[in-house]
Amino acid sequence: MRHVVWSLLPVCAFYVYQYGLSALASLVVVTASCLATERFFVRQGGQSGDIGDYSAVITGLLLALSIPPGFPLWMGAVAGGVAIALGKALFGGIGFNVFNPALVGRAFVQAAFPQAIATYTPSFLPGRFHELIPSSMALPLMQPADVAVWLKAKQLDALAGATPLAKWKFEGILANADELLTSLSGHMAVGPSPALILVCGAYLALRRFMDWRIPAAILGSAGLTAWLLFAFNDVRYPNPFFMMFSGGLILGAMYMATDMATSPVTPKGMWVYGALIGLLTVVIRYYSGLPEGVMYAILLGNAATPLIEKITQPTPFGKGGRGKKSASYPLHPGYISREDAGAVTPKKRFLPNKPKQTERES
Amino acid sequence: MKLLSYFRGEAFQRGVHPPSCKLTAQTQIRRLPFPPKVVVPLSQHIGKLPHPIVKVGQEVVRGEPIARTDDWLSVPHHAPVTGVVEFIGLRPGVRGPWVESIVIRAHPGSSQEDLWGQPRDLSTASGADILQAIWDTGMVGLGGAAFPTHAKLTVPKQAKVHTLVVNGCECEPYLTCDHRVMVEQADALVAGIRYAMRATAAVRAIVGIEDNKPDARNAIQEAIRRAGSLPEGEIHAELVPTKYPQGSEKMLIMALFGVEIPAGGLPVSLGMVVNNVGTLAALGRLLPAGRGLTERVVTITGPGVARPGDYIVPLGTPIRFVLDYAGAPDATARQIILGGPMMGQAAASLDVPITKGISGVLVLRGEDLADRAGLKTYPCIKCAECVESCPMGLNPSQLGMLAAKREYDLMGSNFHLGECFECGCCTYVCPSNIPLVQQFRVAKQILREKAVAKS
Numbered sequence: 001m002r003h004v005v006w007s008l009l010p011v012c013a014f015y016v017y018q019y020g021l022s023a024l025a026s027l028v029v030v031t032a033s034c035l036a037t038e039r040f041f042v043r044q045g046g047q048s049g050d051i052g053d054y055s056a057v058i059t060g061l062l063l064a065l066s067i068p069p070g071f072p073l074w075m076g077a078v079a080g081g082v083a084i085a086l087g088k089a090l091f092g093g094i095g096f097n098v099f100n101p102a103l104v105g106r107a108f109v110q111a112a113f114p115q116a117i118a119t120y121t122p123s124f125l126p127g128r129f130h131e132l133i134p135s136s137m138a139l140p141l142m143q144p145a146d147v148a149v150w151l152k153a154k155q156l157d158a159l160a161g162a163t164p165l166a167k168w169k170f171e172g173i174l175a176n177a178d179e180l181l182t183s184l185s186g187h188m189a190v191g192p193s194p195a196l197i198l199v200c201g202a203y204l205a206l207r208r209f210m211d212w213r214i215p216a217a218i219l220g221s222a223g224l225t226a227w228l229l230f231a232f233n234d235v236r237y238p239n240p241f242f243m244m245f246s247g248g249l250i251l252g253a254m255y256m257a258t259d260m261a262t263s264p265v266t267p268k269g270m271w272v273y274g275a276l277i278g279l280l281t282v283v284i285r286y287y288s289g290l291p292e293g294v295m296y297a298i299l300l301g302n303a304a305t306p307l308i309e310k311i312t313q314p315t316p317f318g319k320g321g322r323g324k325k326s327a328s329y330p331l332h333p334g335y336i337s338r339e340d341a342g343a344v345t346p347k348k349r350f351l352p353n354k355p356k357q358t359e360r361e362s
Numbered sequence: 363m364k365l366l367s368y369f370r371g372e373a374f375q376r377g378v379h380p381p382s383c384k385l386t387a388q389t390q391i392r393r394l395p396f397p398p399k400v401v402v403p404l405s406q407h408i409g410k411l412p413h414p415i416v417k418v419g420q421e422v423v424r425g426e427p428i429a430r431t432d433d434w435l436s437v438p439h440h441a442p443v444t445g446v447v448e449f450i451g452l453r454p455g456v457r458g459p460w461v462e463s464i465v466i467r468a469h470p471g472s473s474q475e476d477l478w479g480q481p482r483d484l485s486t487a488s489g490a491d492i493l494q495a496i497w498d499t500g501m502v503g504l505g506g507a508a509f510p511t512h513a514k515l516t517v518p519k520q521a522k523v524h525t526l527v528v529n530g531c532e533c534e535p536y537l538t539c540d541h542r543v544m545v546e547q548a549d550a551l552v553a554g555i556r557y558a559m560r561a562t563a564a565v566r567a568i569v570g571i572e573d574n575k576p577d578a579r580n581a582i583q584e585a586i587r588r589a590g591s592l593p594e595g596e597i598h599a600e601l602v603p604t605k606y607p608q609g610s611e612k613m614l615i616m617a618l619f620g621v622e623i624p625a626g627g628l629p630v631s632l633g634m635v636v637n638n639v640g641t642l643a644a645l646g647r648l649l650p651a652g653r654g655l656t657e658r659v660v661t662i663t664g665p666g667v668a669r670p671g672d673y674i675v676p677l678g679t680p681i682r683f684v685l686d687y688a689g690a691p692d693a694t695a696r697q698i699i700l701g702g703p704m705m706g707q708a709a710a711s712l713d714v715p716i717t718k719g720i721s722g723v724l725v726l727r728g729e730d731l732a733d734r735a736g737l738k739t740y741p742c743i744k745c746a747e748c749v750e751s752c753p754m755g756l757n758p759s760q761l762g763m764l765a766a767k768r769e770y771d772l773m774g775s776n777f778h779l780g781e782c783f784e785c786g787c788c789t790y791v792c793p794s795n796i797p798l799v800q801q802f803r804v805a806k807q808i809l810r811e812k813a814v815a816k817s
Contacts, residue, residue: 053740095741095794211746265746265759309760316778317612317754318625 001054003209007200008061008255015192019069019121020128022136029073031060033080041089055094059083062102062255065192066248066295067109068120070133070147074140075113079105099302100259103295110295119147120163163191165247165291168238177241194250201254210258213267217274218253218281219244225282237286249281252294262302269305269312276308277301373617377605377753378787380704382574383535385663389671391542394687396443396468400678401453401715402428403463407508409435414464420447425478425653428464437500437510439464440654442676444472456700456717458710466678474676479653484557492561492649499648500655500718505529505540505609505638506701508719511645514635515561521630526559526567527618530582530639531602531609533572534702537722539659540639542672544571544578547643548585554646556594562635565595569639570614573601606704607785611636613753625781640721660716662688666695666725675716681723682712690725697731699724704786740794748788748798754781758788758798765801773802774809782806 016024038056063083067076083105091097110117121133135144164175181195204210226243243249257263257277264273277297284293404411412431416422422441429439445468455461484492497512517523528551532540544551555567571579582599589597602608602617612623615634623629629636644655656677663670668689675684681698699706700720709723716723728735748758756778764773773779779802788798 093741095743208747260743260745263744265744265749266757267746267749270746313757313760313777314749314752314755316625316756316781317616318622318627318781319778 001058003207004204004255005054005057005061007204007209008058008065011065011192011196011200012061014196015065015069018123018193019133020125021131022121022128022133023069025073025132025136026067026069026071026076027061027064030064030067030076030080031057033077034060034063034084037081037084037089041084041093053094056084058255059088059101059105062251063105065251066102066106066256067117070119070121070135070144071109072113072116072138072144073136074138075109075116078112079109081105082108095261097261098305099299100256100262103256103299103302106295107299116144118166119144120166121147121151163247163291164242165285168242168246169285169291174238174242175246177239177245180242180245191248192251194245197250197254204254210254211263211270213270214258214263214274215253217271218257218278219249221275221278222249222253222282223278225279229282229286243282243285247285247292248294252281252298253277256294257298257301262305264305264309264312266309266312266314268314269308272308272312273301273305276304373603373605373608374613374753375755376751376787377607377613378751378790379604380535380606380790382604383703384538384541384574385536386538386661386670386672387541387575389538389542391546391659391672391674393474393674394676394679394684396472396474396676397679397683398468398470399448399680400442400445400466400468400676401463401680401713402439402442402466402678403453403455403461403715403717404429404439405455405461406439406717406719407435407437407502407510409433409437409510411462412436412438414450416441416447416450416464418447418450421445422447422466423477424472424474425476425656427478427654428466435510435513437497437502437512438654439500440478440656441466442656442678443468444477445469453715454711454713456710456714456720457707463715476651476653476656479651481650482652484649487560489561489563492557495649495652496557496561496645499645499653501641501645501648502655502718503638504640504644504658504718504721506705506719506721508717511637511641512561514637515558517562517635518630522633523562523564523630523635524566524633525635526555526562526564527611527615527629527634527636528555528567528569528639528642529609529611529614529636530569530571530575530578531614532575533604533606533609534704534706534722535606536663536724537661537702538663539661539672539721541575541578543640543643543659544569544575545581547647548581549588550646551582551639551643552585552589552597552646553650554642554644555597556589556592557645557649558635558637558642559594564635567595567597568618569597569599570602570608570618571599572604572608574604576601607753607783607787610753610783610785612783625778655718658716658718658720660684660720661722662690662725663722664690664699664725665730666690666727677718678715680713680715681709684716684723685712685725694727695725696728697726699726704790705784737795739796742794742796745793747791747793751787751791753785753787754778754783756782758802761805762788762796762798762801765798765805770805770808770812773805779805779809 012027034056042050060080063079083101087099087101087104088097134150135147138144167173205212223240223244226240229237230239264270280297280300281293284296410433412429414429416428424441424444426441427438428441431438443466445466448467449465452460453463493512501511502508530540530544559567569582579599579601586597608614611629615629623632657674659672660675661672662684698709700709701722703724742759744759752758761773761777782802784799784803786799
């Protein structure tokens with residue numbers, strides 16, 4: 001778990017560089033809120049796990065990266081508390097949660113504060129290291145200050161505060177894929193840099209702290225679905241690269257969907273799970289009222305995980321699995337198959353491999 | 363990484379690569395002196411207990427039969443030392459419970475020469491005669507399972523065996539007894555292979571050796587060349603890529619032939635019989651001399667041993683005596699494991715004897731275990747490492763969660779617990795330190811007892 005935190009640090013650092021003080025405050029407050037809630041439940045609730053396992057830090061950092069940098073800090077604290085309390089502690093602590101805690105927290109604030117969570121600010125604003133975005137410091141239970149007014153004072157139109165996905169959905173303006181990927185061009189309201197997340201995620205996958213199959217399946221499935229629709233009608237639908245690199249898809253695929261406790265353990269199941277999330281993301285983005293769909297797609301994928309696991313259990317050795325293609329020795333030509341010889345396979349006397357019907361009925 | 367192994371065409375799917383730690387791979391096999399007393403447990407294998415045919419106070423010579431049996435799945439025992447039978451009754455057993463044993467006090471100064479046994483000529487003996495001769499030696503599988511060898515070499519009526527697979531993998535870390543036997547007793551091994559081929563009517567034998575032991579392969583190929591052309595058929599020595607648990611017969615057959623033994627079946631259902639190199643080398647030595655099994659090669663190793671090595675140990679030697687001789691001080695030794703570190707079990711007491719199924723004694727000190735001492739067991743976070751390491755293609759994560767809830771029947775019926783052969787890969791890779799394989803052992807034992815109670 002420590003390695004996941006370390007691999008997230010470059011992403012966080014670049015995020016702070018993009019958005020300045022507000023982003024830093026958001027990261028710190030949300031993570032602190034998660035840690036405090038975790039500590040409360042571990043101490044008071046006799047839960048498994050402890051703060052030292054870094055899982056609450058991961059939840060906090062991911063949650064902070066997935067909400068706008070100018071999100072009011074008190075709302076961020078609420079999100080962190082809800083994430084750990086409802087997303088994790090309620091189910092019994094680490095390992096037992098059904099849904100990704102960070103996304104539970106985000107879903108909560110998305111429902112509770114729809115206005116605030118849709119208010120993005122452009123990156124690389126001048127003076128970002130000296131002042132906070134005014135909405136950050138909203139008093140608890142108060143409406144945040146209007147960011148549009150603040151942006152106007154900085155000679156930027158309000159549209160700069162919309163995310164590329166919202167711009168495409170509501171204004172029909174497409175951003176270039178390379179700009180999205182690096183997030184280096186100024187005045188774009190994008191989240192953390194997808195390119196950096198890809199690099200850090202690749203490090204995790206190589207060190208085998210994360211399974212490469214899930215991000216591969218999500219990005220592949222989202223890209224394929226978007227490409228099919230694009231090929232069908234390239235006016236109505238944007239190109240697949242825009243779909244893959246915009247919004248939170250990369251962050252979700254690399255860090256949120258791969259949460260071990262909420263994703264399938266079976267290799268086949270990982271492919272199914274990833275494909276489902278990728279497909280749902282594109283469908284929600286195109287056909288729903290929301291500009292972004294990654295969060296709900298992953299939550300639905302989490303909910304489907306037990307079912308996916310059930311139908312993708314691995315085939316045990318010797319039960320119809322494939323043999324190797326090349327081998328040092330062939331079976332001997334004199335080999336007579338058991339059926340030819342009429343031999344009876346000696347059965348193990350214990351452990352019947354199928355439940356006996358009579359037992360169930362009685 | 364898994365992808366790479368797929369393209370390399372690995373021996374079998376999944377499995378792990380633990381550090382090999384073969385401290386004693388280049389040390390010659392040495393002989394241990396007689397202990398003052400040996401304890402021969404009557405139960406060293408499955409099957410019914412053989413009954414003792416000696417009385418307290420009776421003098422026995424080394425190699426003399428001391429217990430006999432009529433049960434096909436059981437074997438006789440022979441006196442490992444020359445001396446006087448001192449006691450017949452309960453003594454601490456290897457697994458913990460006390461077991462019926464014969465205690466023999468050794469004559470001081472008696473030689474380690476086998477005094478019992480009639481040399482015979484088996485060059486024209488039939489398969490059945492050889493099987494009977496193997497039964498008389500009291501031989502069981504020396505690799506660890508201790509299954510009676512004559513029963514293993516017996517081909518069921520409707521089956522036909524074409525290949526004898528000789529298991530020289532020794533995939534467990536630390537253990538080197540099979541390695542040294544292959545290097546030093548290659549001629550005896552080839553002789554044993556020939557007997558086994560005649561007993562099973564196999565037309566070829568393949569010795570599977572992991573590729574970290576090329577010297578063993580060379581030694582065996584030399585011995586095959588020395589033996590010249592054989593009437594029994596051809597013998598090959600084959601290297602297979604090193605990976606744990608290659609020593610399992612199903613994995614070795616997968617590595618050599620690329621076929622899966624059907625679940626619940628034995629290698630004989632594909633026309634093969636698998637035997638360990640130590641077993642066959644001992645057979646090659648004992649059969650022509652007409653003697654019984656009185657000693658075996660044991661690897662005494664680990665960081666806690668001053669003179670690690672492979673020792674020829676008379677059966678029944680107490681572990682305390684063996685460790686004293688190899689230089690393992692009691693004060694610093696923390697854990698003594700019988701067998702290898704992956705599948706072995708901790709010794710119940712220092713008074714338990716070396717039996718036919720013990721291939722190694724591993725001594726670990728407190729400081730070797732220090733980095734594991736403070737480790738807690740965390741809840742399963744479903745990281746799927748165990749699923750990716752299980753050579754049998756099971757789902758240990760799911761099985762572990764069921765075991766914690768004592769859903770043993772469900773484990774057996776829906777999640778193939780019966781296929782688990784307790785190799786320990788899942789426990790080895792688990793980042794949460796969950797004792798998975800230990801839980802599975804308990805679950806299998808309970809299911810076994812339930813099945814016995816039902817029948």
